[in-house]
Amino acid sequence: MSEPLLQVRGLEKYFPIKKGVMRLTRGHVRAVDGVSFDVREGETFGLVGESGCGKSTTGRSILRLIEPTGGQIIFNGKDVRKLGRSEMRKMRRDMQIVFQDPYASLNPRYTVRQILEEPMIIHGLYGGSAERKKKVADLLETVGLSGSRMNRYPHEFSGGQRQRIGIARALAVNPRLIIADEPVSALDVSVQSQVLNLLDDLQKEFGIAYVFIAHDLSVVKHISDRIGVMYLGKIVELAPADGLYSKPLHPYTQALLSAVPVPDPEFKRERIILQGDLPSPSKPPTGCHFHPRCKDCMEICKTTAPEWKEVEPDRFVACHLYN
Amino acid sequence: MAVQALHNKAKTGETKRKRVQSPWRLSLQRFMRNRLAVAGFFTLLVIIFVTVAAPLFTPYNPTAINIMNTNLPPSAAHPLGTDGSGYDNLARLLYGGRVDLTVAVAAALMTMLIGVIYGGISGFFGGWIDNLMMRFVDVMLNFPFIPFILALEAIFNTSGELILITVVSLTAWPGPARFMRGIFLQLREQDYVLGAVTIGASKWRIIFRHMLPNTISSLAVLVSMSVAGYVGLDAGLTFLGLGLPLTVPSWGGMLSQASNYIDMRTEPYSWIPPALMIILTILSVNFIGDGLRDAFDPQART
Numbered sequence: 001m002s003e004p005l006l007q008v009r010g011l012e013k014y015f016p017i018k019k020g021v022m023r024l025t026r027g028h029v030r031a032v033d034g035v036s037f038d039v040r041e042g043e044t045f046g047l048v049g050e051s052g053c054g055k056s057t058t059g060r061s062i063l064r065l066i067e068p069t070g071g072q073i074i075f076n077g078k079d080v081r082k083l084g085r086s087e088m089r090k091m092r093r094d095m096q097i098v099f100q101d102p103y104a105s106l107n108p109r110y111t112v113r114q115i116l117e118e119p120m121i122i123h124g125l126y127g128g129s130a131e132r133k134k135k136v137a138d139l140l141e142t143v144g145l146s147g148s149r150m151n152r153y154p155h156e157f158s159g160g161q162r163q164r165i166g167i168a169r170a171l172a173v174n175p176r177l178i179i180a181d182e183p184v185s186a187l188d189v190s191v192q193s194q195v196l197n198l199l200d201d202l203q204k205e206f207g208i209a210y211v212f213i214a215h216d217l218s219v220v221k222h223i224s225d226r227i228g229v230m231y232l233g234k235i236v237e238l239a240p241a242d243g244l245y246s247k248p249l250h251p252y253t254q255a256l257l258s259a260v261p262v263p264d265p266e267f268k269r270e271r272i273i274l275q276g277d278l279p280s281p282s283k284p285p286t287g288c289h290f291h292p293r294c295k296d297c298m299e300i301c302k303t304t305a306p307e308w309k310e311v312e313p314d315r316f317v318a319c320h321l322y323n
Numbered sequence: 324m325a326v327q328a329l330h331n332k333a334k335t336g337e338t339k340r341k342r343v344q345s346p347w348r349l350s351l352q353r354f355m356r357n358r359l360a361v362a363g364f365f366t367l368l369v370i371i372f373v374t375v376a377a378p379l380f381t382p383y384n385p386t387a388i389n390i391m392n393t394n395l396p397p398s399a400a401h402p403l404g405t406d407g408s409g410y411d412n413l414a415r416l417l418y419g420g421r422v423d424l425t426v427a428v429a430a431a432l433m434t435m436l437i438g439v440i441y442g443g444i445s446g447f448f449g450g451w452i453d454n455l456m457m458r459f460v461d462v463m464l465n466f467p468f469i470p471f472i473l474a475l476e477a478i479f480n481t482s483g484e485l486i487l488i489t490v491v492s493l494t495a496w497p498g499p500a501r502f503m504r505g506i507f508l509q510l511r512e513q514d515y516v517l518g519a520v521t522i523g524a525s526k527w528r529i530i531f532r533h534m535l536p537n538t539i540s541s542l543a544v545l546v547s548m549s550v551a552g553y554v555g556l557d558a559g560l561t562f563l564g565l566g567l568p569l570t571v572p573s574w575g576g577m578l579s580q581a582s583n584y585i586d587m588r589t590e591p592y593s594w595i596p597p598a599l600m601i602i603l604t605i606l607s608v609n610f611i612g613d614g615l616r617d618a619f620d621p622q623a624r625t
Contacts, residue, residue: 107536122523
């Protein structure tokens with residue numbers, strides 16, 4: 001198999017907790033605590049987990065929107081964390097982001113044309129203004145909007161249309177990887193599937209790889225090739241989408257999947273209700289982070305952190321049940 | 324295809340609305356609907372007009388004393404009478420507005436400029452820079468204001484419009500600076516600013532193209548509110564004898580001169596008009612500020 005497009009190795013982001021008059025660091029919030037995964041050229045890697053499990057921080061760390069505190073991010077053979085400013089700017093052409101909130105992600109004082117032209121100007125793509133204008137119209141058509149609306153402002157569009165504009169902005173530099181940070185969570189269900197289909201079409205057309213971050217397993221299933229399940233700053237299970245859904249290994253994944261609604265009123269299934277709340281990432285439980293809420297908790301889980309192991313080809317899990 | 328169908332739908336929607344509604348136009352529309360703000364705007368226009376066009380309304384020179392005509396009651400020649408030095412009160416009132424408004428507007432713009440630069444740097448860079456800069460602001464905010472002005476005037480050994488503007492700007496900037504820092508901190512985390520980072524925009528591009536244009540609405544509100552504050556402040560300082568010298572016509576100076584027990588009772592025509600002008604100016608500028616705040620509110624829908 002060829003070299004993956006993106007390799008994340010032991011990514012860490014600790015936020016210091018400062019207390020007292022002297023603002024001394026009294027501990028850390030381990031938002032991302034040793035996350036590793038690969039994204040291959042043209043595939044979709046889904047990243048799921050509860051709110052606050054660090055999935056957005058992971059996505060933003062990869063783009064260095066948040067400076068990670070540890071680990072390696074190897075994109076296209078280069079360690080992103082070691083790049084200088086100008087190299088980083090070049091690298092940004094290949095890595096883009098689509099945000100969750102389509103109302104906050106577009107500058108309200110820019111017209112759609114200005115929004116889409118800006119990346120082209122910054123990277124000196126497409127010669128003159130006429131050529132850029134044509135490209136802007138093309139981009140809008142690509143995401144299913146009319147090119148004639150380019151002189152309008154974001155507030156004149158609906159949420160779904162704005163999200164399309166956000167996607168068009170990401171596409172403007174012909175990236176190879178797009179981090180989609182819950183791109184449909186803020187949209188109406190009817191619009192969600194349109195945007196998901198658009199992302200899918202774009203992937204087929206341009207061969208873009210996605211890191212698709214979501215808290216909704218049914219959304220991720222629809223679009224992902226492989227899925228990583230995050231819990232409290234760590235990936236607990238990583239598997240191809242089909243395998244994960246047909247045979248979840250980690251008890252946390254099982255609990256998540258049991259909560260996905262099934263469109264069949266006759267279907268009865270055992271819901272696994274998670275006990276308690278998500279623990280604070282500043283004081284994670286000892287041993288396996290998941291043990292206080294786990295239905296299969298054993299003695300060893302309380303003391304020793306499980307190893308990250310490949311239990312089947314291309315299936316990784318961190319759980320003592322499989323050690 | 325679904326994409327194609329949507330595209331067609333978008334095209335038919337196109338014919339319904341023709342005018343592009345820029346954020347500015349929307350804000351203007353909202354402002355015009357606020358009656359109090361519009362009234363304030365026109366009141367202020369009238370005040371500015373009568374002070375700028377003062378020679379049209381009075382033949383007298385506001386700095387020419389006439390000892391033959393001191394303390395005259397209102398008459399056809401002197402509609403507001405004359406004061407103890409023989410100045411024509413109406414001329415002082417009209418010309419005085421020039422000074423008061425210039426000082427207030429200039430001081431407001433100066434404090435804003437300092438505030439935006441200082442607060443912008445502090446908020447944009449954050450971290451220890453921010454910490455250091457904000458501690459200095461804390462010190463400045465706790466500085467006793469009036470002794471500071473006394474000290475500055477003693478150092479520069481003069482009083483006048485320029486010194487007043489300088490003094491007010493040097494003492495009043497920490498408030499706006501802290502405010503602008505908050506705005507920048509908030510903007511820094513906005514998705515569209517992060518989006519600009521991911522497309523490779525430079526720091527300066529982000530500051531000048533993405534952040535500053537989005538602070539203008541807050542700035543306009545802040546400027547109008549501080550103009551109102553400084554009109555009162557100038558008048559107050561001059562009243563205390565710390566602002567403008569009495570040879571320069573100003574509303575605060577007129578109040579100061581009339582502020583003895585006898586004049587207050589016997590010559591209401593000498594101090595009520597400047598007091599009214601101060602109140603009217605402050606009120607109308609405040610209403611404009613309120614109107615601007617509502618007009619720029621992004622949550623408001625037309």
